[in-house]
Amino acid sequence: MTPASLQGGGPEPTARAAVVSVAVPLRSRLMFQSQTSRRLAFGYLLLAPAALYVLLLVGAPFVFSLYLAVSDANVGDPVATFIGLENFRSALEMDVFWIALQNSVIFLVVAAIFKSILGTSLAFLLLQDFPGKKLIRGLVVIPFTLPIAISVLAWKWMYDSQFSVINWVLSRVGLIGQYGTDSWPIWLGDPKLALLACIAVNVWRTFPFSAIVLLAGFTSVPLEVLDAAKVDGCSFFQRFRHVVAPMIFPILMIGFLFDTVFTLSDLSVVYLLTQGGPANASKILPVLAYQIGIQAGNLGRGAAIALFLVPLLAPAMFLFLRNLKRREY
């Protein structure tokens, strides 16, 4: 119930008691009512453009992608007919689909492990006070702030089959042989290395994000609360377990889920480095969906493959939503 309607309802009984006083409360009630409806009308009016945009260009396309997935739509032929779950069935029958699914999961898990290790250590370092902290923090987060399609190019050059600077160093140190020998790794051309090379770029790009999210979590714990716990006789581990952990957990969760969504659905790293090759060794679901949907023009099957990401993303989204609501209240 809004405050205005409470106030509007209040004077009513007194209004019935005396004829003379009717005019004022009635008018004020009407005024309050019209003010409420005016406020709501104004609110919805302000909300409308954003809501419409999102409904028309996110909501409707999402529903449309469900429709595409059960149709035989393709680029050349705009008249699509309903073919049921045929696209999903044929996707499940493609070997490359299973390879891509497996690679997507490996990508997500391996990258998550490395970025949490790197992110946590970096966060603990940045938690300290030292001269030049701002500058160092600014430098360390550059990978995350650089547009992804642009930084991938630097890596493509660093992974070059012949002039790789990584190999130059490894070769000088003596870990690998000369160019042309078997021990010279061709990062993007070797089926055993290609996916790892792509994962490394993702880790490089997102470990600063993990660190900053962790830092935000740590700094959200008020010092007074920690001091109070200390005064009450909590040990360091008790403080961590019962005070710090519950307070930073929601923030960590949200950062983690964000990262999951963006890592799972990002195609730019793999697409620009290897296009999913060699021989599908680094193919992940988004790249497959793009290649089938746009390059091969099979919109229906492409949409179906992209939708296979939904069951992977749905738990993340759900947890995210729950966390967010818990934080609000």
Place this chain on the structure above:
Amino acid sequence: MATAQTLRQKERRRHLWIYAGLTPFVFIAVFPIYWMLITAFKQDPDLYRMDNIPFWFNLAPTLRHFKILFFQTNYGAWIVNTMTIAAWVALITLVTAVPAGYALARLRLPAAENIGISVFMTYLVPPIILFLPLSRVVAMLGLQDEWWALVVVYPTFTIPFGTWLLMGFFKTVPMEMEEAARVDGCGYLGAFLRVVLPVSVPGVLTAVIFAFTLSMQDFLYGLAFVAPGDQKPVPVGVPTELIRGDVYYWGSLMGAALLVGLPVAVLYNFFLDRFIQGITGGVGK
């Protein structure tokens, strides 16, 4: 006196340990950027020789790669496209997200909190799920193969993020200001335009910056919707047009990437904390 000195020494030693721990991180983070920088200014023969130490110039630095970039490719057009797209996206985001954020934060709409969360959730619907249906939308609007397609599509992620960010921001503006304005005879619109908006300039500015930097982070939409060489934005044009078959113009590629990437990275850097606050829901702290 002696204790103060040992304390200071201890402190200095602690700092040294921290710097030692941070060095590998800074190195990992910055080396690829350094490598781009030096590649962009090296002469070709210097790039493709493995017997020299590659970390510094073995031949005189050159601007040749940038000349190629500006005179033999569409790079200039891409920069103009990128800026124009970003400006339009920022404008669209402003005129939609500012009122929406205000309405959700201040006008006590029923279920405002839930509406806000749902709008923000759409930010998490990944482009990879939306790009196929959106390609139909773009075709329907007759915008395929023009950068205008991206002006239509980018707000699908800047509006949800901007609305959420501004919702948090407007919550921090003291309520009394509006009430005072309304007592003084302003309507709702007047209070919003004349009282709330002027003190919200920092929040609005942040939303503009994000509309700008988030547009720059896109690759998929640009790749899928804009094919003609002169219509692309920089992050799409550089990797797709400057690589011709198996021939790589590494010097020009790195120059092109850096020239636009670095300013964006620096700008984003300043607003990173706002971004993190925005997504972790701790807005307005």
